[in-house]
Amino acid sequence: MSEAVNILVMGFEPFEQDTINPAWEVARALEGWSFESEGRTARVHGLQLPCVFGASIAALKQAMAQHQPQLVVCLGLAGTRNEITPERVAINIDDARIRDHAQAQPIDVPVVEGGPVAYWSTLPIKAIVRDLRAAGVPASVSNTAGTFVCNHIFYALMHALAAEGNRARGGFVHLPLLPEQSARLPGTSSMALSTQVEGIQQLLRTALTVKADVVETGGKLH
Numbered sequence: 471m472s473e474a475v476n477i478l479v480m481g482f483e484p485f486e487q488d489t490i491n492p493a494w495e496v497a498r499a500l501e502g503w504s505f506e507s508e509g510r511t512a513r514v515h516g517l518q519l520p521c522v523f524g525a526s527i528a529a530l531k532q533a534m535a536q537h538q539p540q541l542v543v544c545l546g547l548a549g550t551r552n553e554i555t556p557e558r559v560a561i562n563i564d565d566a567r568i569r570d571h572a573q574a575q576p577i578d579v580p581v582v583e584g585g586p587v588a589y590w591s592t593l594p595i596k597a598i599v600r601d602l603r604a605a606g607v608p609a610s611v612s613n614t615a616g617t618f619v620c621n622h623i624f625y626a627l628m629h630a631l632a633a634e635g636n637r638a639r640g641g642f643v644h645l646p647l648l649p650e651q652s653a654r655l656p657g658t659s660s661m662a663l664s665t666q667v668e669g670i671q672q673l674l675r676t677a678l679t680v681k682a683d684v685v686e687t688g689g690k691l692h
């Protein structure tokens with residue numbers, strides 16, 4: 471029996487009046503998926519995150535305590551993006567443009583009182599971009615996860631992983647709209663769910679195997 475590796479993939483529920491979120495659709499599609507990585511079996515636990523300040527962190531911590539993952543990837547929608555975008559940095563601020571699902575709209579408050587200004591992702595973000603592009607999936611590094619619930623969970627994740635000495639790796643990835651969402655918003659771009667799922671599968675493989683990040687992504691832009 472090979473050693474098992476637990477991976478947690480958490481995707482946000484639909485928000486802003488929409489009925490679907492690619493983040494949850496991808497996490498749901500990957501629930502139970504397993505693959506071989508360096509002689510070990512990696513298994514994905516795909517779970518939903520509420521679009522709520524505070525409660526999303528509680529859900530993340532509960533899932534981490536239950537599954538003891540070696541890799542945690544949180545997913546959210548960025549409706550203006552047309553690529554899969556691993557985020558570089560989480561910042562210690564909540565500054566909400568809209569209300570969350572509990573009607574909260576924090577303005578200029580820290581995610582963690584007294585916490586560091588920011589945390590870097592501990593995913594090999596450039597190797598991920600390189601490998602997604604090589605697999606035919608559009609991808610770029612993003613330098614901002616915004617200041618809404620996605621950055622909030624990203625910061626809380628990195629804070630929790632740092633508190634455990636970064637034994638596990640983690641980060642946040644924003645996804646583009648699905649075609650059915652884009653069709654309701656003429657002029658926007660989208661990516662098929664199957665391509666998004668394939669992209670996150672590749673991302674997980676790269677995150678487990680690439681120890682030190684690369685510099686070259688195989689494109690003109692990061």
Ligand code: PCA
Pocket residue numbers: 482483485491493521545546547548615616617618619620621
């Ligand atoms: N995207 C939002 C919150 C939930 C989601 O999927 C964000 O970018 O903050």
